[in-house]
Amino acid sequence: MTNLVEVTRESVVESIHSGSVAVVSLEGKMVAHVGDPDLVTFARSSAKPVQAIPLVESGALAAFSLEEADLALFCASHSSELQHTDRVTRILEILGLDESYLQCGGHLPHSMETYDRLVMAGLHPTSLYSNCSGKHTGMLAYCKHVGVDVNTYHKPAHPLQRRILSTLAELAEVPEEKIQLATDGCGVPTFALPMRNWALTIAKFAEPGDEPHAQAMAQISAAMRQYPELVAGTGRFDTQLMRVTQGRLLIKSGAEGFALMADTENRLGLAVKVMDGNGRAVPPVVMETLRQLHLLHVKEMDQLKEFWQPIIYNTRQEQVGEILVNFNLTENRT
Secondary structure (H helix, E strand, O other): OOEEEEEEEEEEEEEEEEEEEEEEEEOEEEEEEEOOOOEEEOOOHHHHHHHHHHHHHHHHHHHHOOHHHHHHHHHHOOOOOHHHHHHHHHHHHHHOOOOHHHHOOOOOOOOHHHHHHHHHHHOOHOOOOOOOOOOOOOOOOHHHHHOOOOOOOOOOOOOHHHHHHHHHHHHHHOOOHEEEEEEEEOOEEEEEEEEHHHHHHHHHHHHHOOOHHHHHHHHHHHHHOOHHHHHOOOHHHHHHHHHHOOOEEEEEEEEOOEEEEEEEOOOEEEEEEEEOOHHHHHHHHHHHHHHHOOOHHHHHHHOOOOHHHEEEOOOOEEHHHHHOOOOOOEEEOO
């Protein structure tokens, strides 16, 4: 692995985050990399745009009169703000279900406002407040429309999960049997592929063209870029990157220091993996990669500076350190 980020306290390097970056063209050419572009790793929640493809292709969106914003939420790792949980609740009502059908389990919400509200009410975060409740609601919509079991949709052998796997294999250009499976934090299957294949997969969302799933991919990409606040949440990196670039860039971060990004203008896909799994290193690495490849305008870099060179504060809100990128991409200019 290659060192990507240094975390300083005053002038001393206190921590180092290593990892890999792969940038691939729509045609599958390696445009730039650092570290190991053949590293096999899980995409975790970064795979959500792929997991939404069978839902779109099933016709469930139209059948239940769901909105483009709902589709963005189906691809989300949301903050459990009211804009997220109210929408999940509304969709479940349309489906004739309730949150007991969500198989994602509960966890503390990303939104401190939501957390405080739950504490004041003496409530515990249920599955509704899982950052994956949107994805699971989309999976339930598929099951209701197609007529398959809504109770076991999270199992690897379920028809929906089998279809997701075959769809990913097509897009990543990897045989199904070569894709390593495990269980994600929310209970559904998660997939491990080489970094370059993940980058290729997300690149195809930049301009689906003649891809077998082109129409669904274009719809998913458009929804995420139109409603970035539903894909993540207020002030978060994914939301801000898509908002500041006015949807030119599509990004979906995942757990354990992973992220996928597509540049719709230059038709590129980017995969990032921070090996120690610390998500704080992901935004600076993505930003520095974009800077070195000249994929962000000067004004955009300035607007997103807090993610490129994050400041570390102590509990007194005093600046005590910085998170600094420290790598050079190897570019393939042939």
